[in-house]
Amino acid sequence: MINWETSFVSFSGRMYTPNDESFSSFCKAFNGNFKKRPACILFPKSENDVASVLLFAKNNNFKVSVHNGGHSTIASGLNNNHLVLNMRDMAGVSMSEDQNTIVVGAGALAHEIDDVTTKFGKAIPLGDCPVVGISGLTLGGGIGFLSRSVGLTCDYLIGAKVVTPTGEILTCNKNSNNELFTLLKGAGQGNFGVVTELTFTMVDIPTTVYGGNICWHLDDAKEILSNYDQLLKEAPNELNLYARVNEEMGPMVKVYGMYNGDPSIGKQYFDTIRSWGETIFDNAKEYSYQTIQKINETTIVDSPCFLWKNGLIDETLSSELIQTLLSAYSNRPTPYCRLNIDTIGGAVQKPKELSAFAHRNSTYVLSVMGVWFDVKDKNECIRWAKETMTEIEPYLNGKIYVNYADPECANNPEKYYGSTGKRVLEMKQQMDSKGILIGTLNPERSEFS
Numbered sequence: 001m002i003n004w005e006t007s008f009v010s011f012s013g014r015m016y017t018p019n020d021e022s023f024s025s026f027c028k029a030f031n032g033n034f035k036k037r038p039a040c041i042l043f044p045k046s047e048n049d050v051a052s053v054l055l056f057a058k059n060n061n062f063k064v065s066v067h068n069g070g071h072s073t074i075a076s077g078l079n080n081n082h083l084v085l086n087m088r089d090m091a092g093v094s095m096s097e098d099q100n101t102i103v104v105g106a107g108a109l110a111h112e113i114d115d116v117t118t119k120f121g122k123a124i125p126l127g128d129c130p131v132v133g134i135s136g137l138t139l140g141g142g143i144g145f146l147s148r149s150v151g152l153t154c155d156y157l158i159g160a161k162v163v164t165p166t167g168e169i170l171t172c173n174k175n176s177n178n179e180l181f182t183l184l185k186g187a188g189q190g191n192f193g194v195v196t197e198l199t200f201t202m203v204d205i206p207t208t209v210y211g212g213n214i215c216w217h218l219d220d221a222k223e224i225l226s227n228y229d230q231l232l233k234e235a236p237n238e239l240n241l242y243a244r245v246n247e248e249m250g251p252m253v254k255v256y257g258m259y260n261g262d263p264s265i266g267k268q269y270f271d272t273i274r275s276w277g278e279t280i281f282d283n284a285k286e287y288s289y290q291t292i293q294k295i296n297e298t299t300i301v302d303s304p305c306f307l308w309k310n311g312l313i314d315e316t317l318s319s320e321l322i323q324t325l326l327s328a329y330s331n332r333p334t335p336y337c338r339l340n341i342d343t344i345g346g347a348v349q350k351p352k353e354l355s356a357f358a359h360r361n362s363t364y365v366l367s368v369m370g371v372w373f374d375v376k377d378k379n380e381c382i383r384w385a386k387e388t389m390t391e392i393e394p395y396l397n398g399k400i401y402v403n404y405a406d407p408e409c410a411n412n413p414e415k416y417y418g419s420t421g422k423r424v425l426e427m428k429q430q431m432d433s434k435g436i437l438i439g440t441l442n443p444e445r446s447e448f449s
């Protein structure tokens with residue numbers, strides 16, 4: 001029996017074991033299907049704290065998961081019976097004096113960065129969910145409302161501090177540990193080391209932008225999705241949109257996003273979008289950039305259970321694909337099952353630096369989510385998500401976006417990282433030969449793997 005207090009005498013942060021009342025609150029994964037119970041959860045305050053936990057794990061045959069915002073679709077930031085490093089107490093965000101870079105603690109959430117940068121008229125590209133963790137987001141790529149106009153979150157990373165599984169503290173950037181730095185951008189989630197600090201460059205953002213959500217009844221979905229595809233082909237990269245088929249206000253199709261530029265030009269694009277049919281909801285208007293980043297905060301339900309499958313499309317959304325998706329959706333086993341069509345392309349295709357993100361030439365990330373709250377619906381939702389993916393497989397390029405990690409994709413780096421996958425595996429072996437870290441490359445076995 002391990003005495004955790006005496007095991008971590010030099011650890012300066014908070015520590016929780018199953019005997020502590022608040023322990024279960026730190027075991028919560030966004031995907032409620034994954035119920036995890038680690039042996040001990042530690043909140044480090046410094047790189048030395050992180051190193052001491054990794055060395056303890058190495059010497060005592062424990063594995064370690066790293067937890068930032070907890071939004072992993074496969075709960076890879078948690079585990080059963082091993083150690084968790086929860087980075088939330090290392091979450092400072094500080095702007096450089098010249099206001100060109102920010103240094104972010106690995107435990108920060110997306111909106112905590114916007115809270116600082118937008119005061120200076122700056123931003124880094126983030127995702128559409130304000131409470132996703134910055135480490136998970138960046139280390140898997142990072143697609144959001146600025147992607148088409150300026151690129152991915154990871155494209156703005158210019159430096160990182162990493163504690164290796166052997167307890168070494170590394171500075172990674174263009175000039176130092178460059179290959180590791182390159183692979184961190186897109187393939188870094190819990191694979192090579194624990195990131196404690198991230199440094200980003202930023203872009204200027206307009207004070208206000210035009211954007212929001214426009215929704216129509218599901219009956220109009222075929223036409224709306226076809227118009228969505230056509231508009232994105234023709235519109236400038238400043239226009240960034242996502243599409244959803246779901247049941248937020250009854251069965252419906254939603255197009256949302258923003259125009260990163262003059263709001264009066266943005267309004268013209270959203271006027272075109274609203275002309276596509278009789279809308280059932282429309283809150284598109286001029287907002288502050290910070291508000292639009294949080295526009296869908298209230299639609300996030302607490303701990304749904306889901307199987308999130310995704311695939312990449314390199315072409316347009318053909319009418320056959322749209323028809324196949326909508327027929328599948330009409331047979332969804334629960335009202336919560338949904339289809340997400342996220343746009344990429346534009347500036348994502350032209351990164352200034354190399355990274356492990358493997359989807360530069362794709363146009364959309366298509367997600368099929370079997371979602372349930374009642375366990376009696378679980379098997380049907382899993383079947384529905386898998387069968388729908390099989391039906392649309394001919395339209396996909398065979399790769400998978402790691403930020404929407406697929407529980408059936410364990411130990412399959414080519415699917416996540418394409419031709420870089422081999423190098424990612426070699427780096428994992430070089431950095432973590434004992435497999436101490438649990439990450440998206442080697443998640444814990446689950447019912448799906």
Ligand SMILES: Cc1cc2nc3c(=O)[nH]c(=O)nc-3n(C[C@H](O)[C@H](O)[C@H](O)COP(=O)(O)OP(=O)(O)OC[C@H]3O[C@@H](n4cnc5c(N)ncnc54)[C@H](O)[C@@H]3O)c2cc1C
Pocket residue numbers: 030065066067068069070071072073075076077078087106126127128129131132133134135136137139140141142143144188189190191193194195196300403404405438439440
């Ligand atoms: C509701 C929702 C909305 C989303 N929206 C978007 C979106 O718009 N765009 C997009 O690109 N993605 C999006 N995602 C996916 C999200 O970016 C990924 O799931 C991301 O990995 C979550 O990061 P996290 O820190 O919140 O999660 P966690 O579960 O804490 O971590 C995720 C992974 O990163 C690893 N990790 C975390 N911190 C560190 C660290 N410091 N060092 C090393 N490894 C670390 C963990 O070990 C784990 O494997 C969304 C997910 C959800 C559930």
